[in-house]
Amino acid sequence: MATYTYRCAVDGTVDVRLPIGTAPSALDCPDCGTPAARVFTAPRLGLADRRRMAVLDHTESSRSAPPVVTSLPAAAARRAPAPRLDPRTARLPRP
Template identity: 60%
Template sequence: MPLYAYRCAEDGPVDVMRPMGTAPAAVACPACGADAARVMTAPRLGGTRRAQVAAIDRAEASRTEPAVVSAPPPRPVRPGPAPRLDPRTAALPRP
């Protein structure tokens, strides 16, 4: 849910969370009740981690420029039976 910024003439900035596209041009200030007009602010993109930005960029690039591979991925190695570490447990039932 986006955070919308408003400014009250008496009390200063007021932040309101509303569903996207439903923010009115003015809201009542929670402190004094006067109308607070909506203020346009820059989106808060600076708090995003670099790894997350890189993942988003890769996902966007793969939409139109998929990565080219030269061979199929290797087959997974099938693990063998687990070694029995204690010979006393050999006679116990196994699930």
């Protein structure tokens, strides 16, 4: 089921839940019965978690103009941090 928004001249916006793909371009307002036209709105992506929204924003921003690297990063930034050794394996022989 999807939520579709319709605009009624008397009651304002009205949300109606219908099966996907079955929403007509206009229907009678459930409250007053006057004709209400369908309003196309953005999907409610703001309700998603922050990590998912960050990935969507990054993907959208890099789709048409990916960032261009003009120089190598500083040596400290390129060096990977040393792995943290597990104390249980500290006494094992190392190559």
